[in-house]
Amino acid sequence: MNTVTNVVNYRDLLPRKNGFVFKVVKKEDTFIHTFIEGEFLQKLGFSPDDIIGKELKEFLSEEVAAQKLVIYEKVWGGAHGSYDGSYEGKLNGHYYLTSLSPKFAGKEVIEITGTAIDVTEKRKKEINGQILEKLSLVGQLAAGVAHEIRNPLTSIIGFTQMLQESIENEDKERYLGIIVSELERINLIVDDFMFLAKPKEYIEITENCMNELVHSVIHSMKQELEQKNITIHSTLTSQITAMCDAQQIKQVLLHLIQNAIESSEKDKTIYITLKKTHENQLLLTIIDKGCGLTEERQDRLFEPYYSTKEKGTGLGLMLTKQIIENHNGKIILNSTAGKGTTVEVYLPLSV
Ligand SMILES: Nc1ncnc2c1ncn2[C@@H]1O[C@H](COP(=O)(O)OP(=O)(O)OP(=O)(O)O)[C@@H](O)[C@H]1O
Ligand SMILES: [Mg+2]
Known part of the structure; x- marks a missing residue:
């Protein structure tokens, strides 16, 4: 007769879209993943093949792998009581809650089962x-x-x-x-x-030539740019006019260029482009090849008073975002530590 007690249907156990289950065994002091399934895995940027048959450091950064290894060790040791085997993690912009439990054969742990849900x-x-x-x-x-x-x-x-x-x-x-x-x-x-x-009371909308706005801001920063030996390459394809508050948009440009300058140490070139998108929006891009940011830092950028600079007030990006949102636009910041940062500002051409 077949015994079915050991067969777990993980598809039934899990909300399939927002979680995954996995299994780990320890072979000669190394934890190897033997099973993983669930759609949330894709959102994190992995496929089962990236993980099955692999140890942590083969698919996670050294730092994250080391943190998780400590937890695996605890659970493999049969950890109970003070530690329940759960932890919150973050990968590629997603937060998840994982719970690990040891599976015993007699007194010995033979496998760890983990479940993770998207939080x-x-x-x-x-x-x-x-x-x-x-x-x-x-x-x-x-x-x-x-x-x-x-x-x-x-x-x-x-x-x-x-x-x-x-x-x-x-x-x-x-x-x-x-x-x-x-x-x-x-x-x-x-x-x-x-x-x-x-913020809202201060908006004064007029028709503005965006190319001129960008040029006037770059011009007003001339002295600082020369002093710091920074070159700005601006590609302003055609004359674009937009309904906006000129002073506030200048402030946005100033804040963003200032950040780009402050991050540029070795490669001192900043690229600014201005164009119309297919959705009839204005797209302003500011690219620097400066110090960039880790993912963890990127999450905090728009918080008031978040600054990594000695003399920074940490209000620049928050104000920038507020101004852009008051214009019904959006700001997207993409950064790679050590490589640089790209800031995209989308603004509707008429508010
Ligand atoms: N282009 C960039 N490259 C690298 N890091 C950046 C960039 N822009 C912003 N940051 C990071 O984001 C943090 C917050 O930026 P924000 O402009 O809000 O404040 P700040 O520049 O520190 O101070 P200030 O209020 O004077 O602008 C900075 O301290 C910096 O760590
Ligand atoms: Mg700033």
């Missing part, structure tokens, strides 16, 4: 919730502080400019020039904060 949506909602919470705090803070600073700042800038015009001593004139330009920098930061507080 991407849930995690993303949680992360978005946290970001919104942070944003509303930032907004409140911004509203108060920026408003109070703005008035005195305007009069300081005005009087300093008057002094500059009436002074004849060259040295003093130069110092005042520096004071004015630093004050204007502060003014820009205050503008950013004001924008954070009431």
Whole structure:
């Protein structure tokens, strides 16, 4: 008579679209995967052939493989009690929850069975919730502080400019020039904060020639580009006009080019292209060959105050995204650590 007790129909056990099951055995100190099935595997970018007959380090990065190996070892040791064999992982932009259980023959573990389910949506909602919470705090803070600073700042800038015009001593004139330009920098930061507080009210839509906008921003950065020895190649195919808030889109360009400059250490060339898509949208692309970002970092970029720079406030990308979304557009950032970053901004030609 056939015994069927050991046959598990994994198709019935699993929600097929959002999970997978797998089995692992330990052969001569090496964990080898003997079985894997489930559609979620494809979303993670794998096929069963990538995994069956292989050990962790053959299909995962060294770092991730090492982390998982520790868990496999614990479960193979028959881990119970304090550790239940479950862990959350992340691969290629998807979050998943895995649970491992040892299969015993007598007292000996002979196999590990694992189930993984896709928890991407849930995690993303949680992360978005946290970001919104942070944003509303930032907004409140911004509203108060920026408003109070703005008035005195305007009069300081005005009087300093008057002094500059009436002074004849060259040295003093130069110092005042520096004071004015630093004050204007502060003014820009205050503008950013004001924008954070009431973003939508600040939109002023007019028809703009995008090529001119890009050129004027590059021109305004000329001094910095020369100082840092950076070359910008711009390919602006034809004259494209779009309905947008010119000041805000300039701010977007400034933030993105600034980030590209700050990331470029060896290859100091930045490429900017501007074209119309088939969906009648404007596509602005900014490519740098700079330091790039790991996947983990890419997830946090649009969070307020997330910065890896000593002097960064970590608001640039968040503001950029907010401006673009207020224009009903979208921003996509693709980056490879050590190779560079491509930022794509899509904007509707009429809002
Ligand atoms: N082109 C890029 N290449 C590599 N890393 C980037 C790039 N753009 C952004 N980043 C990363 O994203 C982080 C957040 O960028 P963001 O522009 O929001 O803030 P920041 O540049 O640090 O400060 P600031 O508020 O002055 O712009 C940066 O600190 C950097 O680590
Ligand atoms: Mg920045």
